[in-house]
Amino acid sequence: AQSVTQPDIHITVSEGASLELRCNYSYGATPYLFWYVQSPGQGLQLLLKYFSGDTLVQGIKGFEAEFKRSQSSFNLRKPSVHWSDAAEYFCAVGAGTYKYIFGTGTRLKVLA
């Protein structure tokens, strides 16, 4: 079955610390992979995407993600977290032309 797992429901990091948010997927074909961020009461903003090619992709706001086919993972990283990064983060797999399979989300809290 197609699925996306974000194992961490909540993560708390100190400002300036590094961050890694985990995403594992189960999908039959080569996946299109996405990370989105959502601030409270707002829409989803696309951070980065992987379609093919270089497995390390750079996104906006200093985020990057690495596609590891052997581990079926697409983890999101940031070397130094800012207080404004506190938000909900969703990993998604593109399942066909229109549909996304979303993970359940990881809520990031940043300590000053």
Place this chain on the structure above:
Amino acid sequence: DTEVTQTPKHLVMGMTNKKSLKCEQHMGHRAMYWYKQKAKKPPELMFVYSYEKLSINESVPSRFSPECPNSSLLNLHLHALQPEDSALYLCASSRLAGGNEQFFGPGTRLTVL
């Protein structure tokens, strides 16, 4: 213009009211989407329009009625809603080739009394 706009930002309605949500994009995207999002959950797909035609209806109750008047506009007409329909309603758009990254609007926060 890389923005999807939605109006209104907030909407409170009674169960007997009729209201509409509006979504607009000027990115030339030919696919447009409605999602429903409950608190602390990922968005759930409701409808997809492709080239102004309804392509996907995820078994949404008929009290939700989508409309795509042209390639830039998407409406969601609401009638006889239930309190459990209170949620954040998100609109999104995407191209139909080269990957399907979706661009989301800010959402309409709907409260049904």
